[in-house]
Amino acid sequence: MRRYFVWLAFAMIALFAVVSGAYLKPFEYVPDKLEEKVIQQKKLLEPLQGKKILIDSGHQGRGNLQKEPIAPGSAVMKTKVSHGTTGVATGVPEYVFTLDLGLKLRKSLADMGAEVFMIREDHNVDISNRERAIIGNELGVDLVIKLHADGAEDEKIRGISILYPSMDNEHTEKIASESRKAAAYILEGMVRNTKAINRGSKERNDITGFNWSEVPVILIEAGYMSNPQDDLLLNDPIYQELLVKGIVEGTREYFLHP
Ligand SMILES: [Zn+2]
Structure with a gap:
């Protein structure tokens, strides 16, 4: 009889273990159908999702002073890739700054879902401004962002400006208004985040990288490397994050307002 109770107790314990095992499975989070829909919807609503953007970090380790036509069919020739400027306080060359910021x-x-392409991820390249534009055309990107820093004789000059292709130019009239809109939004975003001096957006006829482009394109002059304060800020990682934040916010705004 006693033996019978022992077996019974054993059987009860075994049964309890099996039953509790079934109920006490570790908690596993599985989003239900509705939540999945919300995640999908958020992706669809993100204006940068799936947008193709080409980043052109201006200049390269060594400039190429050979010439190329400033526009398709033009007899006007311009340097393929100039050397760029150098920071008066930091000694950092422009091509180093533009790649730092570009990356x-x-x-x-x-991170916001854009498909991003880079003209260069290295200083040791030789890609002319015309070739850079053609890469953007062939990729069929939605926007080209060219990154530069400015230099001036007067070392007091500071601030951010953005250049865009001219409406009054047979080569760029098709991309001018979109480019101008992108320039305006991105400049606003950058100035809002950095509190830098707003030097405005300006249309230009003389930029090879604009004249050969068939897709919207802007050129950011992120600050003056000829000004010691601007130069120090441009090469400060925290300030670079503010520049990037401003560019991303402005680009989002641009794609939000077609
Ligand atoms: Zn430059």
């Missing part, structure tokens, strides 16, 4: 911008835009 950070790429990450931020990609």
